[in-house]
Amino acid sequence: MLSKNSSIVLSKLKYREYDLIVKCYTEQRGVVSYLLRGVLKSKKGLSKTVYFQALSQLEIEEVYKPNQSLHAIKEVKFSYVYSTLHNNIFKSSIVLFLSEILSNVLKEEEKNEDLFHFMATALQYLDNEDQFSNFHLLFLLKLTRYLGFQPESVNTDFSYFNLETGVFENSNHGIYSVSGENLIILKQLLGTNFDALNAVKITGKQRQEFLNMLLYYFELHLGSFKKPRSLQVLNDVFH
Template identity: 80%
Template sequence: MLSKNNSIVLSKLKYREYDLIVKCYTQQRGVVSYLLKGVLKSKKGLSKTVYYQALSQLQIEESYKPNQTLHFIKEVKFSYIYKSLHTNIYKSSIVFFLAEILSNVLKEEEQNEGLYEFITVALQYLDNEDQFSNFHLLFLLKLTRYLGFQPENIDNNYTYFNLESGIFESSNNGIYSISGSNLTLLKRLLGINFDALNSIKINAIQRQEFLNMLLYYFELHLGSFKKPKSLQVLNEVFH
């Protein structure tokens, strides 16, 4: 069955000698994997690989058959052309990091319009923004809403946040309770949208500490979550 579908590229993997397997998050079907046969064999085919860079936003004509593991792309074009995401070294480090995160946490093969729109709009914001060093922190925090473990019960009077329960509390309940600067930053980020990120002023050490806390939060709530390999590169770029 041929149909049109919008998609975001999550990952690509060389398969056999000349093929690629591309995993996408699609607007209509959630996570879908496509087999691109012979795309690495010719110059014409190689030119098409530019479409499949990390987090590219595409409009595809797909050959989709239910109950199959791999599907096929008949035609492809950009639904949004990035101006800086793949050419700015700082932005591209964020892109590879978030692509690895999304490839890890997105599993559902079903439509989720809200999540798809969140990802596309957020990436377009990053593409057009000049100050973005804290973008990935807010992106991950907002992503928790769609994954089912958004921090709850926020109140500025609470002096602790429990990473295990995802709830703000008035007392320290052990190894999962955080306080201090991480708690302050968490409350601030929960109260803003991307267009207010410039109001957040933190240094590289604070950024890394908060990111490590967020990744631990993901680990606690997603049993299959793995710390991304691209984390070290991200930290080095923004150090």
């Protein structure tokens, strides 16, 4: 079946000698993997790989066969052309980190237009923003809504947040209870949208500790979640 599908590239993997497998999150079908045959064989083919950088936003004309795991691409073009995301070392480290997480947590071939538009809009915001050191924190926090474990926003005046249950509480439950600076930052970010993110002031050390807490939250609620290998690069860049 030949159809058009808006897509965000999650990952690419060399397959055999000249082929690529590209994993995308698509507007119409959720996660879809495409096999690009012979794309690494010629200069003309290699020029096409520029489309498949991490988190690129594409319009794909696809040959989709429902009972197959790998599908084909007939035509591809950018639906949005980034101006900074792939050539700014700070932004590219965020892109590498988020693409690894998204590739890990988004597994289902299931349509979710709200999630697709959240991702596309947030990445366009990052592309156009000059102050973005806390972007990945808010992105991950907002992503939890679409993954089914968004922190409850009631009782935010309580003294603890329980990572296991996802609720604010007035008593300490040991290793799952968050307090102190991480709790303050969590409450700030829960009430913040991307366009107001610059008002949240966080030091490098606070950012790193809050991110570690967020990743632990993902681990608790997603059994197959793996801490991204690009985490160290991100921490080094934003320390």
